[in-house]
Amino acid sequence: MEYLPNIIFAVILILGIGYFARNVQKLIRNIKLGQDVDVSENKSQRWKNTINIALGQSKLVKRPVSGFLHVIVYVGFIIINIEVLEIIIDGLFGTHRIGQELLPAALYGFLIGTFEVLAVLVLVSVTVFWIRRNVIKIKRFLSSEMKGWPKSDGNIILYFEVVLMGLFLIMNATDTVFQGANSGNVISQFIAPLFNGFSIEALHTVERIAWWLHIVGILTFLNYLYFSKHLHILLAFPNVYYGSVSPKGKFNNLDAVTAEVKLMMDPNADPFAAPPEGAEDEVPAKFGASDVMDLTKVQLLNAYTCTECGRCTSECPANLTGKKLSPRKIMMDTRDRLEEVGKNIDANKGEFKDDGKQLLGDYITNEELWACTTCNACVEACPVSINPLSIIMDMRRYLVMEQSAAPTELNTMMTNIENNGAPWPYNQMDRLNWKDE
Amino acid sequence: MSEEPKVPTMAEYMAEGKQPEILFWVGSAGSYDDRAKKITKAFVKILNKANVDFAVLGTEESNTGDVAKRAGNEFLFQMQAVMNIEVLNAYEVKRIVTCDPHSFNCIKNEYPGLGGHYEVIHHTQFIEQLIASGRLTLDGDVYKGKRITFHDPCYLGRANSVYDAPRDVLKKTNATLIEMKRHKGTALCCGAGGAQMFKDAEPGNKEINILRTEDALETKPEIIATGCPYCNTMMTDGVKFKEKEAEIKVMDIAELIANA
Numbered sequence A: 001m002e003y004l005p006n007i008i009f010a011v012i013l014i015l016g017i018g019y020f021a022r023n024v025q026k027l028i029r030n031i032k033l034g035q036d037v038d039v040s041e042n043k044s045q046r047w048k049n050t051i052n053i054a055l056g057q058s059k060l061v062k063r064p065v066s067g068f069l070h071v072i073v074y075v076g077f078i079i080i081n082i083e084v085l086e087i088i089i090d091g092l093f094g095t096h097r098i099g100q101e102l103l104p105a106a107l108y109g110f111l112i113g114t115f116e117v118l119a120v121l122v123l124v125s126v127t128v129f130w131i132r133r134n135v136i137k138i139k140r141f142l143s144s145e146m147k148g149w150p151k152s153d154g155n156i157i158l159y160f161e162v163v164l165m166g167l168f169l170i171m172n173a174t175d176t177v178f179q180g181a182n183s184g185n186v187i188s189q190f191i192a193p194l195f196n197g198f199s200i201e202a203l204h205t206v207e208r209i210a211w212w213l214h215i216v217g218i219l220t221f222l223n224y225l226y227f228s229k230h231l232h233i234l235l236a237f238p239n240v241y242y243g244s245v246s247p248k249g250k251f252n253n254l255d256a257v258t259a260e261v262k263l264m265m266d267p268n269a270d271p272f273a274a275p276p277e278g279a280e281d282e283v284p285a286k287f288g289a290s291d292v293m294d295l296t297k298v299q300l301l302n303a304y305t306c307t308e309c310g311r312c313t314s315e316c317p318a319n320l321t322g323k324k325l326s327p328r329k330i331m332m333d334t335r336d337r338l339e340e341v342g343k344n345i346d347a348n349k350g351e352f353k354d355d356g357k358q359l360l361g362d363y364i365t366n367e368e369l370w371a372c373t374t375c376n377a378c379v380e381a382c383p384v385s386i387n388p389l390s391i392i393m394d395m396r397r398y399l400v401m402e403q404s405a406a407p408t409e410l411n412t413m414m415t416n417i418e419n420n421g422a423p424w425p426y427n428q429m430d431r432l433n434w435k436d437e
Numbered sequence B: 001m002s003e004e005p006k007v008p009t010m011a012e013y014m015a016e017g018k019q020p021e022i023l024f025w026v027g028s029a030g031s032y033d034d035r036a037k038k039i040t041k042a043f044v045k046i047l048n049k050a051n052v053d054f055a056v057l058g059t060e061e062s063n064t065g066d067v068a069k070r071a072g073n074e075f076l077f078q079m080q081a082v083m084n085i086e087v088l089n090a091y092e093v094k095r096i097v098t099c100d101p102h103s104f105n106c107i108k109n110e111y112p113g114l115g116g117h118y119e120v121i122h123h124t125q126f127i128e129q130l131i132a133s134g135r136l137t138l139d140g141d142v143y144k145g146k147r148i149t150f151h152d153p154c155y156l157g158r159a160n161s162v163y164d165a166p167r168d169v170l171k172k173t174n175a176t177l178i179e180m181k182r183h184k185g186t187a188l189c190c191g192a193g194g195a196q197m198f199k200d201a202e203p204g205n206k207e208i209n210i211l212r213t214e215d216a217l218e219t220k221p222e223i224i225a226t227g228c229p230y231c232n233t234m235m236t237d238g239v240k241f242k243e244k245e246a247e248i249k250v251m252d253i254a255e256l257i258a259n260a
Ligand code: SF4
Pocket: A312, A315, A316, A317, A318, A319, A325, A326, A327, A371, A372, A373, A374, A375, A376, A377, A378, A379, A388, A389, A392
């Protein structure tokens, strides 16, 4: 019986981490549904981006208020989680504040003191965040795609932070040994008087409850991530690494098209020639994207990483002038559809069964796609290097090349280019006339 | 124009067995659109004034395919690109200058993958180089103290991070450069990109070019400077819509410099 708490702790830990690991596997499987893409070039720039943009949050601080607060919550959260290490060791081996025993008193006091100060800063920032979301009503949190779950998700994580930080401080305040040592209790010494009337046993019980809830809370938080926009805490790093390192104006050239164009332009090519050995079983390439499997792995990673912050949408010229297009919605739709496909695979023993739905049409409409000016404002604004424009482009390609579903005026423009090398119906031979006008 | 502008073609150079210093890619708008043709001619005036040894493709130039690509028609884009690359490579073109940021972006970033490797520069960059090397001198104080605001073209600015060249050139005119609230990386699109120029906008509550014109009007400008023929059209229309065309001119940087 003596070891019961240790065993319970181990079981909770294994369950918590196990369930998380299972979801991570699913996440990786889902991302792998995407097409391969070459990300081997310019590794040094990729690492630089990861350090500056993901770790250094360089894009985030372009909006000083929210950027600064975010840095506090992020740094605070990561550093305070060092404390979890002690909790895990204590929990598994039945020790109490192993750090206090092993580390020099001054160092331990310094560490916990820092954690306590950060905990308060996090509480303050989180409160401001909550006010921004719910009281000040900042426009980018009110768009139509932010109703229901996305809205609750944004608040839930804030409550999580409050509870975890609160528990951490209470745990310290009611720890008589820790308070007795009087080192590092910079904040908790002011909370301790709240428990003045408590007996030693009662204090101990409160301390234990806070301790257990704290670790259970952290494991719950970890598992909550998978269902939340807060996956970005983990995915921002790979996402920024795999983000584009080319000029934003450079759109990829479709290789499948290049192959066909070469064939058409080559006077020696025999269009009726038998396909080369082995080519018969190849599925003919689909041009553009109509569903998540047509997108690349990086685009799917983008979708899981999106923080739903709406910085993209708040800079989008189409959205600012009342059009339906919202680059944030493009990312959220892609993730929702990918999750749906993932669940479908789970339900059908590892194979996707056609569900009569797709990203195009069921989630994203043509109207949204055609409103884009390809201006790259969304790409520039995104703090975690997501490219909503690339998804819009791939879906336009599908509309035009697979369905011939461009707006009529665009078809006219394209016919003109085909016939006379200009988007207007002018004669190619008149191209230099401006010179003499 | 009193003096007849000199606009030699690559074919003429070839016939003489010579290579020009640079190819001027005129682009479809610059060749056919009435407003854009004025920009083309202003740039030629600058080239002539600075004694730049340049040539155009003339009737051998075809649409870059850029707008087809942004519309989603990768086939048409690659057909156009491959055709143009064939012509450019046959003339052994090494350097290209253009007044159209869309052509600039497309040839610079998207042609290399299809076999077209060139040094491509935007006309504002070229003008900056001409001034820096002393080949072009600006005399007179035509724009001294005038309030000018510059609208960043998406495909020059955000797409290729060229923010300074147009501004440096404008500063050389002794004008007072006033930035709009949204500028450089956060500049608002004029509304023409991504093939929008050729279609009606989707339903909304405002036209993008009106919103961008309002950004510009906040700076109380005398001149709105542009670096793209499509932006120019959009801003000109916006200024007309606001009934400000009597007080505010929309001019390409080439036009500003040609008169300076
Ligand atoms: S590229 Fe398209 S989606 Fe992105 S900001 Fe511009 S118009 Fe909006």
